[in-house]
Amino acid sequence: MIPIEHYYLVSAVLFAIGLAIVITRRNAVLVLMGIELMLNAANINFIAISQHAGVPGQFFALFVIVIAAAEVAVALAIIIRVYRHFKTINLDEVNEIKD
Template sequence: MLAESLALSAVLFVIGVVGVLIRRNAIIIFMCVELMLNAVNLTFVAFSRVYGATGQVFVVFVMTVAAAEAAVGLAIIIAIFRHRQTVNLQNINLMKG
């Protein structure tokens, strides 16, 4: 089942990448990043079935980092929303000067 899991995880990862590229809503783009992290977790678990449980340890770390990232990222989104009244990335151009 290793090959099938890797193919599935590749497809999910690419759906996440395409989602980041075609959407403008900051929250949805954030959720696409979570989807990519999930796809990578599937790769780790699929390999851990062959190469031993170290892959699952890495999944635990990835989940921790994803939780931290979601907390900080959503706080940033709330701060931007307070500033601009929108989460549409088309209207957020603070770096353009």
């Protein structure tokens, strides 16, 4: 059996990569992919912990997958809206609201 620390390490690396993508990328779809990595990092943790703590962690991961899908559906709809209005999904250029 793989020791649980390995899972934690993988998930921490995945989380860091996701956060780095979110912070550095300016393309809205790529930012969404970064968020997805962050959510999956948490999923790995939840499933790994269920080695010791039983099934609730696995259920949590299932719910997270469903919620991530719902979030992406709404996100892509909104990004299409943004593209229609701005003709770009570069987040630096989506900047109309001023004081």
